[in-house]
Amino acid sequence: MNEAGRDRLAATTLLAPATVLAVLMLLAPLALLARYSLNKFDPTELMIAALTLQNYTRFFSDPYYLGVLVTTVRVTAIVTAACLLIGVPMAWRLARTQSRWKSAFVVALILPLFIGSVTRTAGWMILFSRGGMIDIASRAILGVQGLDLMYTETAVILGIISINLPFTILTLQSVFEGIDPRLEEAAASMGAAPGARFRRVIMPLAMPGVLIAGALCFILSMNAFATPLLLGGPRFQMMGPLLYWEFSNNNNWPFAGVLAFVLMGTTLGLTALANVAVPRRYRPA
Amino acid sequence: MGKMNGVSVHLSRRTVLGGAAALAAPALLGRAAWADERCVVGTWGGDYARLLRENIDDPILKKQGVEVVQTVADETPRVAQVFAQKALPRGTLDIACVGAPNGYRMAAAGLLETLDETKVPNLKHVIPVLHNGAFMPDQFVPHIYSVQGIAYNPKTVQTPPKSWTDLLDPKWKGKVGMLATAGTWIMQGAALAVGGNPDDFDKAKEYLLKLNANGLRVYAETDDMAPAFKSGEIEVGVVWLARTVMWQNADFPVAGLVPEEGAIIYISGMVMPKNAPDKQAAYKYMNALLEPSAQQGFAAHMGYIPTVNDADLTGKTAQQLALPENAKLVQSDYAKVAALTPELNDWWLKNILRK
Numbered sequence: 190m191n192e193a194g195r196d197r198l199a200a201t202t203l204l205a206p207a208t209v210l211a212v213l214m215l216l217a218p219l220a221l222l223a224r225y226s227l228n229k230f231d232p233t234e235l236m237i238a239a240l241t242l243q244n245y246t247r248f249f250s251d252p253y254y255l256g257v258l259v260t261t262v263r264v265t266a267i268v269t270a271a272c273l274l275i276g277v278p279m280a281w282r283l284a285r286t287q288s289r290w291k292s293a294f295v296v297a298l299i300l301p302l303f304i305g306s307v308t309r310t311a312g313w314m315i316l317f318s319r320g321g322m323i324d325i326a327s328r329a330i331l332g333v334q335g336l337d338l339m340y341t342e343t344a345v346i347l348g349i350i351s352i353n354l355p356f357t358i359l360t361l362q363s364v365f366e367g368i369d370p371r372l373e374e375a376a377a378s379m380g381a382a383p384g385a386r387f388r389r390v391i392m393p394l395a396m397p398g399v400l401i402a403g404a405l406c407f408i409l410s411m412n413a414f415a416t417p418l419l420l421g422g423p424r425f426q427m428m429g430p431l432l433y434w435e436f437s438n439n440n441n442w443p444f445a446g447v448l449a450f451v452l453m454g455t456t457l458g459l460t461a462l463a464n465v466a467v468p469r470r471y472r473p474a
Numbered sequence: 475m476g477k478m479n480g481v482s483v484h485l486s487r488r489t490v491l492g493g494a495a496a497l498a499a500p501a502l503l504g505r506a507a508w509a510d511e512r513c514v515v516g517t518w519g520g521d522y523a524r525l526l527r528e529n530i531d532d533p534i535l536k537k538q539g540v541e542v543v544q545t546v547a548d549e550t551p552r553v554a555q556v557f558a559q560k561a562l563p564r565g566t567l568d569i570a571c572v573g574a575p576n577g578y579r580m581a582a583a584g585l586l587e588t589l590d591e592t593k594v595p596n597l598k599h600v601i602p603v604l605h606n607g608a609f610m611p612d613q614f615v616p617h618i619y620s621v622q623g624i625a626y627n628p629k630t631v632q633t634p635p636k637s638w639t640d641l642l643d644p645k646w647k648g649k650v651g652m653l654a655t656a657g658t659w660i661m662q663g664a665a666l667a668v669g670g671n672p673d674d675f676d677k678a679k680e681y682l683l684k685l686n687a688n689g690l691r692v693y694a695e696t697d698d699m700a701p702a703f704k705s706g707e708i709e710v711g712v713v714w715l716a717r718t719v720m721w722q723n724a725d726f727p728v729a730g731l732v733p734e735e736g737a738i739i740y741i742s743g744m745v746m747p748k749n750a751p752d753k754q755a756a757y758k759y760m761n762a763l764l765e766p767s768a769q770q771g772f773a774a775h776m777g778y779i780p781t782v783n784d785a786d787l788t789g790k791t792a793q794q795l796a797l798p799e800n801a802k803l804v805q806s807d808y809a810k811v812a813a814l815t816p817e818l819n820d821w822w823l824k825n826i827l828r829k
Binding site: 231418426437 | 548550553554557579582583654656658692694705706707767792812814815816819823824827829
């Protein structure tokens with residue numbers, strides 16, 4: 190056996206367990222769910238085997254469900270844009286800093302990830318709720334009728350940003366670390382101002398990483414469950430909580446399956462679209 | 475259709491086997507040395523599971539040589555599990571704890587054992603309001619129950635609303651709270667109040683749209699309502715009266731009353747699937763849950779009312795759980811609600827919960 194053949198064999202051997210696991214744990218349940226989504230639902234007999242697209246038709250012909258999908262995409266778009274706008278400068282600064290506090294900054298960034306998202310959201314609830322800190326502060330300082338942020342889209346957006354931002358910054362930081370600082374020095378030596386250096390040299394090189402960070406943030410936000418449920422309240426619907434509502438209140442597995450696939454399809458589709466929308470040379474390898 | 479149903483069961487059965495195997499894991503480990511029989515009980519977790527252990531499993535069944543194994547899950551997956559195991563000669567649960575609506579669904583699907591009354595002597599003590607045809611208590615044994623009542627903050631409300639109609643009063647604008655996931659129950663309560671019949675849903679919808687326009691507040695979890703009463707966000711609401719008792723015991727300013735128009739009752743109970751692996755143990759369990767001592771234990775800690783006539787309450791519990799003598803208490807029309815649930819939930823989601 191030649192060397193290339195041995196390498197291939199080694200690669201196959203190493204990949205096999207992960208592949209088998211992924212197929213068993215991820216694809217098999219998905220296939221099952223896909224099958225369920227084609228079944229019929231009956232309120233008394235629950236799921237009846239069938240091959241019908243009526244559950245999909247129901248979703249796409251009902252303005253209510255389409256509205257929930259639009260809300261989900263809108264919230265996600267705002268969250269992703271905000272995470273990148275805040276995250277890029279922070280990550281770049283973090284990557285370039287010579288401060289001896291650098292590792293402390295990184296730890297401070299990671300620290301919130303040690304707390305579960307539900308616990309963090311509970312903190313936001315204390316902040317946002319009636320008689321909460323923001324409410325009291327706005328009364329004391331502005332003298333206005335309290336600021337009721339709880340159960341608003343703004344609260345949900347702030348909550349998801351707080352969860353996604355560390356992921357975005359950590360991803361971006363490693364991207365910026367990988368860009369040779371001498372390139373900036375070279376640009377500077379040719380007279381490029383700091384803004385131009387960042388725009389013309391750093392960002393094009395970082396673009397593939399920015400896309401990955403954006404996609405990560407996008408996927409996390411599209412599938413958010415606890416934050417919209419707790420901060421958005423029962424009158425605010427995103428796809429994740431709606432899916433659970435259908436499953437837990439109506440025991441309607443076929444339609445919950447449809448919601449899951451629409452959510453997954455939209456997430457994958459839009460992520461792929463973002464990838465195609467940028468020039469080829471900026472795409473991740 | 476029949477054939478399709480057969481296929482459906484087959485399909486779902488396979489899928490649930492994995493989960494069922496995991497749930498049944500304790501059953502594979504062998505009985506405790508002291509036990510002659512084992513009863514596998516599918517239940518909610520938390521306080522309910524703990525109270526089952528403290529009031530039924532340990533003090534009553536242990537002495538009878540029955541080891542109780544709890545498998546904890548939410549109600550919806552538990553119901554799906556029993557449905558999915560329909561065609562199995564031997565299921566994994568001896569007892570499943572469910573609310574009456576799901577109990578009815580299972581009974582209607584032919585999944586439940588009709589109990590032999592000689593093996594559950596305590597069945598004769600079940601109070602009349604909890605009888606319902608062949609279904610209750612012979613297939614669904616009522617364990618605890620509560621009444622859908624009007625809750626209010628006694629510190630701020632001098633004259634509490636006495637009826638659902640009172641809740642429409644503009645003075646309660648933005649001050650009425652309800653539970654978001656209780657849509658079908660609220661619609662039944664409203665139907666009873668404004669239509670005189672718990673399934674007059676057209677009248678109920680008309681009423682609820684008015685209430686919603688008057689600034690109805692909805693909460694994701696029942697327990698979110700207690701702090702809302704405390705902070706003054708709401709002053710009145712519709713909840714199961716058991717909750718008001720629990721909140722009182724936790725020092726929240728809440729009192730409850732039965733609305734003048736009558737009230738729907740919520741019954742939580744236990745069923746024995748036809749394919750229960752150990753029916754003798756399940757029979758002993760059914761009888762034990764109706765024992766006065768077990769019933770009194772639950773009443774004192776959960777605020778639900780005993781379902782039998784021989785579990786007298788005393789002191790504070792008796793005071794808190796007392797109902798007005800002439801209160802009109804009505805059971806759900808389970809058959810109708812079972813068929814309409816998705817439709818009612820859909821209406822509730824799109825008309826009340828929508829901003």
